[in-house]
Every structure is written in C-alpha cells, then in structure tokens.
Amino acid sequence: MSYSNPQSVAASVSPSTSNIHDRFRSARRESYSDIRRPKILHPLENENLRLLILENISQDAVAHFRQQGYHVDHSTKAMSEDELVEKIGQYHAIGIRSKTKITERVLKSASKLLVIGCFCIGTNQVDLGAAARAGIPVFNSPFSNSRSVAELVMAEVVALSRQLFERSYELRTGIWNKQSKGCWEVRGKTLGIVGYGHIGSQLSVLAEAFGMRVVFYDIINIMPLGSARQLDTLAHLLSESDFVTLHVPELPETINMISKEQLAQMKKGSYLINNARGKVVDIPALVDALQSKHVAGAALDVFPSEPGSNGAPFDDQLNSWASVLRALPNVILTPHIGGSTEEAQTMIGQEVSQALSRYLNFGSTNGAVNFPEVDLRAIPADVVSQIRICHVHKNQPGVLKQVNDALSPYNVEKQYSDSKGEIAYVMADIADVSFKELPNLKERISSTDANILTRFLA
Ligand SMILES: NC(=O)c1ccc[n+]([C@@H]2O[C@H](COP(=O)([O-])OP(=O)(O)OC[C@H]3O[C@@H](n4cnc5c(N)ncnc54)[C@H](O)[C@@H]3O)[C@@H](O)[C@H]2O)c1
DSSP states (O other): OOTTOHHHHHHHSOTTTOOHHHHHHHHHHHHHHHHHOBOOOOBTTOOOOEEEEOTTOOHHHHHHHHHTTOEEEEOSSOOOHHHHHHHGGGOSEEEEOSSSOBOHHHHHTOTTOOEEEEOSSOOTTBOHHHHHHTTOOEEOOTTTTHHHHHHHHHHHHHHHHTTHHHHHHHHHTTOOOOOOTTOOOOTTOEEEEEOOSHHHHHHHHHHHHTTOEEEEEOSSOOOOSTTOEEOSOHHHHHHHOSEEEEOOOOOGGGTTOBSHHHHHHSOTTEEEEEOSOGGGBOHHHHHHHHHTTSEEEEEEOOOSSOOSSTTOOOSTTTSTTHHHHHTSTTEEEOSSOTTOOHHHHHHHHHHHHHHHHHHHHHOOOTTBSSSOOOOOOOOBTTOOSOEEEEEEEESOTTHHHHHHHHHTTSEEEEEEEEEETTEEEEEEEEESOOGGGHHHHHHHHHTSTTEEEEEEEO
16 A cells, blocks of 8 residues: 555544544554565475474474475474485475584585474584585574573572472471571672673563672673673672673683682672583582582582483582582572573474574575574565575675676665685675576576575565
C-alpha cells in the first residue's frame, strides 16, 4: 500500500473507530512494511535445497526449514565419519551438535555443501579451516544461554549466603540444624563481576534488582548498566566485593587469573563463583583459602578436566584435588549446567536455523565463525530486475578487478567485500540484467583462478 493513496488507507481503518491520527499512523506503518519487506531470493540453478539435520536438533528448527521449502532429512543420532562420507554428497546444508565430527575427509565428499550449522556453543567438532577453504561458512550460537547462566549465578549468590546446600544436605541426612550465624541477606552487599560481556552485563541487571551494589572489572571500557561501576584493576574489585563472580573467556592471560595472590586480596568472609571456564581458577589455592576460612564459600560449575559423559566419575583421577574439594562445607559443585536450560536450547535452534536460512536465501555471513562477515541490505520485494552475486574466493590480489570487469556493463546497486585469512567474500546486487545473460556472467566470474564458490540468487 502506498502512503499517498488515501482511498486504500481509509479502507484499512474503520472511520467509526479511529481518528485522523490513527489513520495517519496506520498508513505510515503499512507503507514502511512495504518498503522493508525483503524479496526472498532463490538460487538460479533451480535445484531444491536438501538439508541433513542430525543429533535431535529442535523440531522448531526443522519446521522452520520446511517452511522455507527445503527438503529436510532429520535424525536423532549423530553420524560417524564413514556414514557422513557416504551421505553428505547429496546435501546443501548440515545441522549438527557436538557429537558429529565434520573432518577434512567429510568435507572432501561434500560436493554440494554450502553451509554448516552447529546447534550448540562450540565449533571444535568442525575443521573450520578446511570448511572455509571449501567456501563453507560455519554458524553457531555462542550467546543464547547468557540469561540462563546469569540466573544460575543469582541462585548461587543467595544459596552461598544462606548456606543453603549445607542445611539441605543436613536435613536430607536427618539432621535439623536451624541457624542464622554466618547467614546473610544479599541486599546491600557488593557483587564484583569479572568480565562484563554477555553474561556479566545480564547479571549486573539481575543483581541490582536484588538490591546489590555492582562493580565490575573488564579489560575494555564498557558503559555500565544501571548503577554499576567499572573499576580500574582486578585487585580493586577483589578488595571491594562480598561476592566475586567470573565471566571471562579462557585465554592464556585468564588461566589461573584467580590464584593464591588474588584470593588473599579478596575480603575475608567473601565468596567466589566460577561459571566461566575451569582453568580460570587455581583450585588447589582455592581449597587452601576455603580451609583457612578466608573465603566463606564457593560455587563451581566448570573444572579444568570434566567427564566426557553423564554417569562418569568426578574423582581424583580426573582432577587430583576432587575428593578434598567435594568434602568442603559451603561449596556448590555443579556439572557445567550454567547454560543448560530448555529456553537456551530453543534460542540456539532459532538462532542457528535463522543464520543458515539467511545464508542460503540472502548470502549473509554475519555471525559465521570461520568466514569474513558480509551482508547487504535486502532487495525490496517489488524490485524484479536485480540479482545478487555471492562470490567466495581466495584472498589474493586482483580478484575484485576481475569481478568488477565482469560486472561493468551493469548497474551495481550495492557491493561489499571482506576477507578473513585465506578467504574473501564479495556480495553485489546488480540491476537490469536479463536472465539470458546470466549463464555467461556466472561462467566469467566463476572461471577466475581465485574462485571457490559463485552463487547467483534472484
Ligand atoms: N557454565 C556454562 O555453562 C557457560 C555457559 C556459557 C558461557 N560460559 C562461559 O562464560 C564466559 C563468559 O561468557 P560471555 O558469553 O559473557 O563472554 P563474552 O565474550 O560476552 O564476555 C567476556 C568478557 O570478558 C572480558 N575479558 C576478556 N579477558 C579479560 C581479562 N583478562 N580480564 C577481564 N575481563 C576480560 C571481555 O572483554 C568481555 O567483555 C566464557 O568463558 C564462556 O565460555 C559458561
């Protein structure tokens, strides 16, 4: 509907129930939605896209792909390397979790594969370099569980402060032990957040809602949320906080970032929470600080070595200090459940399935872990004569000149390129191309020596 068409505006809003302002707003809303509605693009090869979805990925994701018109083969199980080598050649996209390994050998058999979706946080199960060299972007969902972790930390703050696990354990073993000594409200206490990223900043908001003061330390300057304050050093944060919670990635500089010296800098009677990565805390030093009662309690969700499967022992063979840690009072130990909620799984399903369809339908690589991130504004639905060129190529001099020479007879509406390591990716929308010219144009662009993959979408 056009904003300048008063008849159609009037038809969409009942005059008896609306005034001139409602009609104006309605007209504006509808004209904007027309402008923004993207054209759904399709590969020119006209081949139906086939997806292989493994490891019981959410049914919502499968439904999303089917709605897009893709053929989906779905299995609850992972596939071995040999099975994949046999089957992957028929598929344009694959969705996996952590058990299916996409090796270089698998990728060599994946002659049609355009994209890989890891419906999880990590991407170690994919040979990312080999995938990039084959022109295949890999998407994952690193931040879908931030809220789940932040909520768990709040639960741990309260549970440590009230010695909840001790009292519950005692009562389960038949001992009534009502006491208030050493138990505190969290209101008015200071929470020190180390790493103010996706999780740290969510947590900041939740903690303030509990009436806590929030301070944080991060290597970059970040705009604090609410009344939180950024402190200049880790030592400063440790000396001010009643609760210290860690939300940094595992990097060479964060391994053992909380060790004997830092534990000594913490306030006497304060608590330590680690839901980040196991190696960030020097656990034998923490055991000493807990035994001396300098630290009043700790919650640990992550460990330097973690069992590979449920039911496996968490013992001294795995981590030499495990039995000592398990015997300490007011220590909460959980099996890396920080991000494990149904909501996080649903969000992962939505985020990764949308990333895969954005790449298949529009060529966007925003969020890819192994690929240059390139995107173009959508072609509006009412524009019929534009096509989109997606050209993955080796990152070497002269390629853009060759591509632009091929495009020079046409009007390039938009173009954007970027590179990452050995791989570069250019997207361009060109106007007023006749369909019979397309095979020649495609042949010209894809026959350059740097070509890895050229797709035309229209
Ligand atoms: N327990 C779980 O189940 C679970 C779930 C999700 C994430 N995690 C872990 O939580 C951690 C944080 O995740 P996120 O999503 O918030 O990450 P993020 O990348 O959004 O934030 C990390 C923050 O740490 C900061 N940082 C990096 N090095 C630092 C240093 N040396 N000192 C201070 N700050 C530093 C960064 O600048 C960034 O702001 C990661 O280690 C992640 O693996 C655990």
